[in-house]
Amino acid sequence: MVIDMTRRGASGIRGRLGQLCYSSGLLHPLQRVRAWWQRDLRILAYHRVMPLPDPDTYAFDMELISTPPEEFREQMIRLKRHFRPIRLTDVVAALDAGEALPPDTVAVTFDDGYDDNYHVAAPILAELGVPATFFVSTGHIDTGRPYAYDWLVHMILVTVAPRLVLPELGIDVPLPKERALRRRLAGQVLLRMKWLDALAQTAMTERLEAEWNMPSDYARPFECRPMTWDQVREIEAAGLEIGSHGVHHRMLARLPLDEMEREVRESKATLDRELAQPSILMSYPVGGDRAYNDAVISATRHAGFQLACSYVCGTNPEPSENRYALNRLPVESNMGPGWFAAMLALPQLMSYPTAAHETNGPQVQPCSP
Ligand SMILES: [Zn+2]
Structure with missing residues (x-):
């Protein structure tokens, strides 16, 4: 697949601003000034x-x-x-x-x-x-099992089941055919499930593994290996x-x-x-x-x-x-490269923002994959 570097490097205001500082040659002088204080x-x-x-x-x-x-x-x-x-x-x-x-x-x-x-x-x-x-997560190094969140995304992307039913998260929806839509759905599941306690997260994932007959303990997928x-x-x-x-x-x-x-x-x-x-x-x-x-x-x-x-x-x-x-x-x-360089030089301006502490339930929290 050919990656469009201009689009990838310039997503959002931070990306564009970062790219601008980078191409203008201003980053390093700005970094030097910043290092004084x-x-x-x-x-x-x-x-x-x-x-x-x-x-x-x-x-x-x-x-x-x-x-x-x-x-x-x-x-x-x-x-x-x-x-x-x-x-x-x-x-x-x-x-x-x-x-x-x-x-x-x-x-x-x-x-x-x-x-x-x-x-x-x-x-x-x-x-x-x-x-x-x-x-490293030592249990995964011990067993070679795929990481649970990644495996959950995998299951949602490839299952032949017609619906995704997760009462723990209030989700009961038909599974779309298009992979891009499934990816979006899987992303929402990951965000919401991180509000459950950790044992409930494990129980939910294991129930799906059983229902969809996709046990992670037998899986050693090439793309998801510790x-x-x-x-x-x-x-x-x-x-x-x-x-x-x-x-x-x-x-x-x-x-x-x-x-x-x-x-x-x-x-x-x-x-x-x-x-x-x-x-x-x-x-x-x-x-x-x-x-x-x-x-x-x-x-x-x-x-x-x-x-x-x-x-x-x-x-x-x-x-x-x-x-x-x-x-x-x-x-x-x-x-x-532009955004990365700008984030390193001027991190307060150019890094992903930390979402405020949530009190109202799931929301996008780009810093917590
Ligand atoms: Zn991690």
Whole structure:
């Protein structure tokens, strides 16, 4: 499929403004000016790095594809040229020592642990010498099972069932034939289901698997594969960092307390057992402001983690104050080089906005895939 770069790079006012600053050559001077008064830690958040597939035939969640490989390489080259890439463990060391971070520090992170992280992203990072942290859900690495949200999207896209019936979410609609319409429907289901508690989310997905005879525990789809432990160990040996993204990728704040604590504890125990370095870095699954709370932060600290990332959009002016809920800047596949460069240089202006804390039920929350 041919991608229209001009359209992709210029979606929305931020995209157009970013592209304008980028082409005018103003970005770098603006960044320099900003660095005089703003020394915030920026953390980029990626999921998948893979060629953008044809949405008419690709049967999984397109939203999880952060960037295609060549753009990722260009992004990392830009990062090296104009910023200071930093390891999150070095952020921990600086925080422990009470030292300020130098200006323009940027950490690169990946959530979930898809195998394209190993095949595509890690070699580019190693070649360019850019550090990064991969947050993996240990249960998926153990079993090779597809990630539940991605599998749910897959089921909705390919099922031959005539209707989608989810009483938990107040949904009972005929399933459209066109894949684009099914994608939209699946996106709405994902948004709404994140208002359920985590066990109800699992029960709903498992019921659909049974009703539609699409059990994820037997599925090993090529397009939706977690890394193996050998692959995780290999990227760790290459100098990249591994952190926890829970065991089963559940919304920790939406679990019963003992289950939540077990997810945090067991993910750390597994990582410590399987890898060379002790695990000190955490990223809360889903990560929006409904995915973690004070109890989750407390469990994370007590388990021995020393820093944690949320998926709330933003930078971190004083990371010592939110080291267990660090904001990040999600990279999305519709950004294009101009928007990406502008987001890095001027994150307050150019990143996706964080939705206000919702009180009235589901709404679009672009920062919480
Ligand atoms: Zn995740």
